[in-house]
Amino acid sequence: QVQLVESGGGLVQAGGSLRLSCAASGRTFSSYSYVMAWFRQAPGKEREFVATCSRSGINTRYADSVKGRFTISRDNAKNTVYLQMDSLRPEDTAVYYCAVSSSMGGMWADEYANWGQGTQVTVSS
Numbered sequence: 001q002v003q004l005v006e007s008g009g010g011l012v013q014a015g016g017s018l019r020l021s022c023a024a025s026g027r028t029f030s031s032y033s034y035v036m037a038w039f040r041q042a043p044g045k046e047r048e049f050v051a052t053c054s055r056s057g058i059n060t061r062y063a064d065s066v067k068g069r070f071t072i073s074r075d076n077a078k079n080t081v082y083l084q085m086d087s088l089r090p091e092d093t094a095v096y097y098c099a100v101s102s103s104m105g106g107m108w109a110d111e112y113a114n115w116g117q118g119t120q121v122t123v124s125s
Contacts, residue, residue, distance in 0.1 A: 002026040002034075002114040004098050009119030012088055016123070020083040022098030022116055029079065031055075035105025036074055036081040037112060040094035040121075047097070049107040053081060061107070066092075088123045095120050 008020040020038070024031055037052035051062045051072035060072050071084040081098055096119050099112035 002029050002100060004100065004114060004116035006096065006098050006116045006119040009096060009121045011122045011124065014088060014090055014123055014125050016088050017084070017086045018088065018121060020085065020096055020098075020119060020121075022081045022083075024079040024081075024098075024100060031074065031076045031079040031081075031100075034100040034102055036072075037099050037101070037105060038072060038081070038083045038096060039099060039109060039112075040092075040096045041118075042091075042094040045094075047109050049109070050096070051083060052105055052107070054105075063107075085121070088121075090123045090125045093121060093123050 003025045004022055006022045012018055038050040039047050040050050041047040049063050053060050053072045053074050057074045069087045074081045098116045100114045101112045
């Protein structure tokens with residue numbers, strides 16, 4: 001079983017930055033075997049894809065809404081994935097979730113079997 005714990009959320013003014021972290025653990029967990037991703041869910045909206053990072057960390061993919069502002073990265077030695085968020089906007093306000101997939105991974109939440117509890121990000125105007 002995989003446990004994911006997010007941290008780094010908070011309140012920030014528009015134009016500011018935050019860095020989210022997600023630490024993964026489990027008896028047999030090795031992050032080298034998993035695609036790691038971030039999703040978010042705003043009040044009254046469905047969970048949406050933010051970014052994903054391949055097992056090696058070389059290949060990344062972003063939602064159009066965050067491209068050029070957010071950067072996903074990972075440290076496999078620490079079983080941790082990060083999301084650097086710059087130039088934040090009020091519409092980025094949401095609960096951010098990390099997720100891992102032992103298969104292909106991708107942009108759809110259904111592709112990910114393991115989820116963290118989420119961390120709140122609030123961007124004030």
